[in-house]
Amino acid sequence: MLILLLLATGFAVGQGLFLGLPDPTPKSDGWGLTLEAAQAISPVLWVDARAERMYEEEHLEGALHMSHDDFDNGLARLLENWDPEMSIIVYCDGEACESSQALAAELREVLAEERVYWLIGGWEKLKGASN
């Protein structure tokens, strides 16, 4: 058993030494905003891209829920609440989630609107700022 553990650890250490540690932070597409930059934008429509259950538990005041799986219904809700003067900022769980980035890209395309961003750090940042 020790041999197997040592072999796995040895190869992992070797990979780490030669190729470096993996980077878990999602690659940004250039449309991500820090919380400070997001708060400086007005008027803004916030979109919550987390799981619906989490949205129902707690969300940013005024934020709409949207998901990739139920995009059409979410888009209909968004169009009811969105004024073309408003920028749109999408957030998801936190540092590691990618749904906000994907949803923002989809909205930019569908709405033919440039000012659709995603929040770096997501809900964790928003929650941290409100505490």
Added chain:
Amino acid sequence: MKTWIRWLLIILAGGFFLLAGLGKLAEPDAFAQSILRYRIVGVHWAALAALWLPWSEVIWALGLVMPRLRLAATWLLFGLLCFFQVALFSALVRGLDIKCGCLGTIGESGVSMALLRNLGLMAALAVIAWLEKRSK
């Protein structure tokens, strides 16, 4: 008959872990992101786990085909699956909207599906261990 069953289970379980490990090794950054989405560990530990877990799967899967290492590899993989089940179950309970990340670049499955699949793999490994002990 028992030898035939044992080898079938070894090929199924070993093949799964080998493919899963290689799939993760192909995209270490993506696997590290998958670990981080479980929100169990921070960035640093996710990176270290993304380095160690794929090699464990590959080496231990190869251990399954070596008679002298088979029993140890079986229990190590069983332990790894127990750990994965806890992580998957906690994600399910917390309502995290994530994919399993179990197969790296090979494919993707939901958390519930991964929990069921892992139960099947645990059963296969338990039978391999039982047959291995009986044959000694």
